[in-house]
Amino acid sequence: MNRELVYQTLFATVSGAAGFATASRRLRHWSDVSAAEQPALFQVQKGESARREAGLPPRWTLSVDLFVYARAADDLSPPTAVLNPVLDAIEAALAPDPVTNLQTLGGRVGHCWIAGKVETDEGVLGGQAVAIVPIEILVP
Secondary structure, three states, X not given: OOHHHHHHHHHHHHHOOOOOOEXXXXXXXXXXXXXXXXXXXXXXXXXXXXXXXXXXXOEEEEEEEEEEEEEOOOOOOOOHHHHHHHXXXXXXXXXXXXXXXXXXXXXXXXXXXXXXXXXXXXXXXXXXXXXXXXXXXXXX
């Protein structure tokens, strides 16, 4: 397994999904990302786990969080009106192949998908919306 290549490929896939003004693999807090730098995407490696069975090579599961920041265009618009299309674009970029039902990141992994609850804060007390999208990558 080439971890760096897997993480680079995931980043290239999701960062090209929407018109991100900022995309990085180095997390910044939303208060440090100006309105002009949004929508923004940050990819963070969260953890790795190996599953072993006797006589077989390990099967790795890599866990990643995508932090997505979006700011409302004005004081009257909901910030989720900017956030929701970005989340849709990320989901579409990670859609599985219709024949195999797998997203292999160009053949580099066994499968990559959004896994679990997407945490969102729609910015009800201001114009800033945040989403954390959990990703799992299965590497045979």
